[in-house]
Amino acid sequence: MTPDLRVTIAGVELVNPIMTASGCCGYGEELAEAFPLSKLGALVTKSITLEPRLGHPPPRTAETASGMLNAIGLANVGIDCFIAEKIPFLEKQKTRVIVNVAGSTQKEYVEVCARLNDCPRVDMVELNISCPHVDAGGMEFGTDPAITERLVSEVRKVFSRPIIAKLTPNVTDITVIARAAEAGGADVLSLINTLSGISIDIHTWRPRLTKNRGGLSGPAIKPVALAMVDKVYNCTRLPIIGIGGIATANDVVEFLLVGATAVQIGTALFVEPDAPVKITRDLIAYLKAKKLGSVRELVGKVRKY
């Protein structure tokens, strides 16, 4: 018998726990050429802002040991174009759609989410309060608990479906921010966004990114992400979406064991566009080998010392 991969997050049922991570699959159009998006538990779009953004000047990515730095700068088409040109494509996709939202001000987040509330195709929003490389907004919303709580509660007033708060690891204690997001009315927490980092060319003495600093992602950050999911799982009752260096089904199992209900695949998509398909296949094999009837049996079951 095929193990049951379905998971439910904030009342929304997903065919499996595998999502894409924001910023790693655009709005889904390119990815749909690699595999049918119906194979995903959910598609998470690139961050959408009120106005279109060009992003930072190149170079804005740099390879590092088992990972990469990026300072793309939230390049996106803006909410008007997103609704006019990207939603029609997403209407045709048989998967859950989560729209990631970013802004320079609280008002911007609220306006974008209010617009998305009128798009029934959007199953959830994910608030990017954790982007480490933009000049205004982004991470500053996610490093101060009072600001986090206020932002989430203001979005709560205009968006009636589930709200995910995406947390940054660049804080002293992530549980403080997790609880603030919960207090503000978030339904789900996703973590982690990228870790702040720098890489330098020793011949030119120049940072490899024009923004000097960027966000570190990829397999290099997985142990950090697991530790943070573990911490947050033990301090809140909200469902958790684990993110950070996931590239294989084994990685997914680790995240579920420390308490994630679902996961997002980011940087691994750059290496294997069809990574979610392979990961799902291998996850089924793992569950069969362990004689587990459902993927849900793994959640939070880490056997700690």
Next chain:
Amino acid sequence: MNRYTPERVPIVSLRHLSRDYYSLKLGPWSRVGQCRPGQFVHLGLPQSDVYFRRAMSIAAVAVAGKELEIIFKVFGKGTQALSHHRKGDILDLLGPLGVPFRPPRMTETCVLVGGGVGFPPLYYLASWLIERGFDPKAIEFFYGGRTSGEIVERSRIKKLGVRFHPVTDDGSFGVKGLVTEAVETYLTENALRRPRLYACGPGAMLKAADDLGQRLAIPGQVSLEAPMPCGFGVCLGCVVPLRAGGHARVCREGPVFEIGEVLL
């Protein structure tokens, strides 16, 4: 299965050419027949510790044998690891990716301007055109390098029957100087029939070729290189600024752009 679905392909041969240059043949690859000059493959190295793929322009294809050839120069960690591979090792291919060169009309003269490791896609373009009946004598193949050892695969280029113009910085082979200067001199001294430029090479050379095309009002295209995490349009890491404003993805809207289109 399509060009965005990775395919495992074995190495047929890995041959050292000269200095840091290597020729890599892969096959059988199911998508060889769909390749066009100017396109690239995104090469994964599953048997190494190199995590990301490497974008490599296509140097030649053998459609009957389903073989692909790449000519690369050891430059960093990825190409270093690639050079240590051997026959039978497995690589992981995405592609063919990107927009190919727009071929010249049969009445035009094809002026190829290659610098260093930028020559392979131009070699592919020349051989592809000749196979389709383009007059080899209407192909002016300029190929520049720092020194003689950097002008690789000379006999293959000559065998095409094109007009071959090697140029080296130190004068150790061919004309001494910069390849773009040699092209400009040649264009001003010879009245070519409807020239069309195709350039691929390092940034400074590409900019000089792009300027030359604009200054002499010669149409053509340049092929760009950029750090490319994904290669299929999702990461937005490889963008270049456009003259008309905005950005274009080298992997998706490129790597081939019209002369004057990109702010180089």
